[in-house]
Amino acid sequence: MxxxxxxxxxxxxxxxxxxxxxxxxxxxxxxxxxxxxxxxxxxxxxxxxxxxPIPIQLDFVLRRFAAMAQDNPALRGRQPWKAAREHDGAWLSGALVKHYDGDDADLRLLLGGVLEAFGEMTVDAYAEEVAAFLATASHPSLKRPYRxxxxxxxxxxxxxxxxxxxxxxxxxxxxxxxxxxxxxxxxxxxxxxxxxxxxxxxxxxxxxxxxxxxxxxxxxxxxxxxxxxxxxxxxxxxxxxxxxxxxxxxxxxxxxxxxxxxxxxxxxxxxxxxxxxxxxxxxxxxxxxxxxxxxxxxxxxxxxxxxxxxxxxxxxxxxxxx
Amino acid sequence: MxxxxxxxxxxxxxxxxxxxxxxxxxxxxxxxxxxxxxxxxxxxxxxxxxxxPIPIQLDFVLRRFAAMAQDNPALRGRQPWKAAREHDGAWLSGALVKHYDGDDADLRLLLGGVLEAFGEMTVDAYAEEVAAFLATASHPSLKRPYRxxxxxxxxxxxxxxxxxxxxxxxxxxxxxxxxxxxxxxxxxxxxxxxxxxxxxxxxxxxxxxxxxxxxxxxxxxxxxxxxxxxxxxxxxxxxxxxxxxxxxxxxxxxxxxxxxxxxxxxxxxxxxxxxxxxxxxxxxxxxxxxxxxxxxxxxxxxxxxxxxxxxxxxxxxxxxxx
CATH class of the missing domain: 3.40.50.1000 (HAD superfamily/HAD-like)
Structure with a gap:
């Protein structure tokens, strides 16, 4: 063996x-x-x-949304920042499940938030943010690092x-x-x-x-x-x-x-x-x-x-x- | 050495x-x-x-256009089939030169013809056509095979x-x-x-x-x-x-x-x-x-x-x- x-x-x-x-x-x-x-x-x-419970990239994005809403109160009542700030997993996982059922409305809101979060960033700066996230973030229930x-x-x-x-x-x-x-x-x-x-x-x-x-x-x-x-x-x-x-x-x-x-x-x-x-x-x-x-x-x-x-x-x- | x-x-x-x-x-x-x-x-x-005198792919495309115009007389008065059929090199090279000067009108006509020629073809069939062309076609003035x-x-x-x-x-x-x-x-x-x-x-x-x-x-x-x-x-x-x-x-x-x-x-x-x-x-x-x-x-x-x-x-x- x-x-x-x-x-x-x-x-x-x-x-x-x-x-x-x-x-x-x-x-x-x-x-x-x-x-x-x-x-x-x-x-x-x-x-x-x-x-x-959610794709790992979604956790990365939600942390970014929460930080954005912390800095900018106007975002707190809008999706997807609202769900990120309130840890509303049902809205978030629903966006993905509905996508597989052919309803992309919430997924598009989510994507809109992503574009707002990362638009105008250089690919090099983005890669650094991802690497920093992967170096430190952990899975919420498996209690192990994402890496x-x-x-x-x-x-x-x-x-x-x-x-x-x-x-x-x-x-x-x-x-x-x-x-x-x-x-x-x-x-x-x-x-x-x-x-x-x-x-x-x-x-x-x-x-x-x-x-x-x-x-x-x-x-x-x-x-x-x-x-x-x-x-x-x-x-x-x-x-x-x-x-x-x-x-x-x-x-x-x-x-x-x-x-x-x-x-x-x-x-x-x-x-x-x-x-x-x-x-x-x-x-x-x-x-x-x-x-x-x-x-x-x-x-x-x-x-x-x-x-x-x-x-x-x-x-x-x-x-x-x- | x-x-x-x-x-x-x-x-x-x-x-x-x-x-x-x-x-x-x-x-x-x-x-x-x-x-x-x-x-x-x-x-x-x-x-x-x-x-x-022209990019090799353009020769490939022109041969296809000429064959299409041979089969379909309605194409013979339209660009880019007209130029292909009449060997009008000036129109064709002009489309490329004008592109580099910021004028894409003729290049778009050319591309439209290309899409007409190859649209709905599978990638496998296209690859076979290209391979057949490269196996046989020759450069017009250098008198050597394209390959x-x-x-x-x-x-x-x-x-x-x-x-x-x-x-x-x-x-x-x-x-x-x-x-x-x-x-x-x-x-x-x-x-x-x-x-x-x-x-x-x-x-x-x-x-x-x-x-x-x-x-x-x-x-x-x-x-x-x-x-x-x-x-x-x-x-x-x-x-x-x-x-x-x-x-x-x-x-x-x-x-x-x-x-x-x-x-x-x-x-x-x-x-x-x-x-x-x-x-x-x-x-x-x-x-x-x-x-x-x-x-x-x-x-x-x-x-x-x-x-x-x-x-x-x-x-x-x-x-x-x-």
């Missing part, structure tokens, strides 16, 4: 399916796939790290895939520039392999006489939301290929999971099921469609990962095999 | 400046730059391959940078999905490292019962034109860093060249000057501003590359050193 590349995984049929696919793709026999086609894409929130909220089995899977010649990418609805510092620190995925939603950006030419410098700055607008059918579009735009392996956990991941493989390529489509109230959380909300799809069976490479049954360890706290 | 990594370059001050910068960045002493910061971006048309129109010294420079730990990217106003097959074949740059303009895309879910598949399809619209101040924005979006080395040839490259380096990083900014009517072309049109900038001198890392004086070979035809 000491050479086991997936020590946090139980010896289950799910693990066996993953290993069989990856070994075949990297092998010389049936199922071989050329190295350049070995692309794996991972959703982030709820797939690589914990997304409950320790990555799922250990998924990090092992990333390394296992890379060890078999796969290029690994994050393809998430989260904000690309928020995820980049986290991806480097928690998953060792470099920033050029992070695909996500993006605020609109502009380039400000240098003002000095040197003729060198200039800055990229967030405009007060969204460029695109990388979720649902936008995920295959953004994966293609960035990678120029279909993924061979796609890993997600929510309804917004269905198109990305479908898009994997192709006429001449196999696919491994993994859906993480949050069914572990003891070690993490148990919930299906926002995942009804993708869970229904994966429940139809393993044809076309669809597999559920049960956090409860397939993972020996969730966050890397359990004593390892001796 | 047999170990010379840049055999197509003359032994000039330009070459010396490039070598000094790259060796310092990769070395342990002054000028060292961490490997992850070693990013090099190259414009494509006129920088990595020939762009005269032999890459500048050999630039390909050597790409390999030289990569050999010193640089990640090389194309960052061009050209259409990303047109450049990808060319970049692989001519420069050995993989498709995930090609940054360029993009048509708008959508994802079409699979129609069969399998629940796997789906396609990415061009919409009849432009997503963005990756030129001028958009270049730093797109480089940041894709790479998440400023480049350390930027190489271009036209006014649209000025912001990208400025953006290189930073407060704590040096920069190498190279501008290819087309001054070689004998072996390629001699022209400054569309490059007036960038040439004026580089003429101010080598402070801040700006250097001109003279095709005539700095390159021993242009297309790789000259006998190599024995």
């Amino acid at each position: 000491q050479d086991d590349p997936l020590p946090s995984w139980q010896d289950t049929a799910t693990r066996a399916a993953i290993v069989a696919f990856v070994e075949a793709a990297a092998g010389d026999g049936a199922g071989h796939v050329a190295p350049q086609e070995r692309v794996a894409v991972f959703d982030n929130d709820g797939t690589l790290w914990c997304e409950k 320790a909220c990555a799922f250990r089995p998924m990090v092992e899977l990333l390394r296992y895939l890379e060890g078999h010649g796969f290029a690994t990418y994050i393809a998430s609805g989260g904000d690309r520039d928020f995820m980049r510092p986290a991806a480097e620190a928690l998953y060792a995925i470099p920033r050029e392999r992070v695909i996500g939603s993006s605020f609109a950006l502009r380039y400000d030419a240098p003002t000095g006489s040197g003729g060198a410098g200039g800055a990229v700055v967030y405009k007060r607008g969204l460029d695109f939301l990388d979720d649902g059918p936008e995920k295959p579009v953004r994966i293609w735009s960035r990678v120029g290929r279909r993924p061979l392996v796609a890993v997600g956990n929510s309804n917004g991941d269905v198109p990305m999971l479908e898009f994997a493989g192709g006429a001449e390529l196999p696919a491994l489509r993994l859906v993480l099921r949050h069914d572990d109230a003891e070690r993490e959380f148990a919930y299906d909300d926002g995942a009804e469609q993708v869970l229904a799809r994966v429940a139809r069976g393993a044809q076309d490479g669809w597999h559920a990962i049960s956090m409860r049954d397939d993972w020996a360890d969730v966050f890397g706290d359990a004593p390892g095999p001796s | 047999q170990d010379d990594p840049l055999p197509s370059w003359q032994d000039t001050a330009t070459r010396a400046a490039i070598v000094a910068f790259v060796e310092a960045a990769a070395g342990d002493g002054a000028g060292h730059v961490a490997p992850q910061e070693r990013v090099a971006v190259f414009d494509n048309d006129g920088t990595l391959w020939c762009e005269k 032999a129109c890459a500048f050999r010294p630039m390909v050597e420079l790409l390999r030289y940078l990569e050999g010193h730990g640089f990640a090389t990217y194309i960052a061009s106003g050209g259409d990303r999905d047109f450049m990808r097959p060319a970049a692989e074949a001519l420069y050995a740059i993989p498709r995930e490292r090609v940054i360029g303009s993009s048509f708008a895309l959508r994802y079409d879910a699979p129609t069969g019962s399998g629940g796997a598949g789906g396609a990415v399809v061009y919409k009849r619209g432009l997503d963005f034109l990756d030129d001028g101040p958009e270049k730093p924005v797109r480089i940041w979006s894709r790479v998440g860093r400023r480049p350390l080395v930027a190489v271009g040839n036209s006014n649209g490259d000025v912001p990208m060249l400025e953006f290189a380096g930073g407060a704590e990083l040096p920069a190498l900014r190279l501008v290819l000057r087309h001054d070689d009517a004998e072996r390629e072309f001699a022209y400054d049109d569309g490059a007036e501003q960038v040439l004026a900038r580089v003429a101010r001198g080598a402070q801040d890392g700006w250097h001109a590359i003279s095709m005539r004086d700095d390159w021993a070979d242009v297309f790789g035809d000259a006998p190599g050193p024995s």
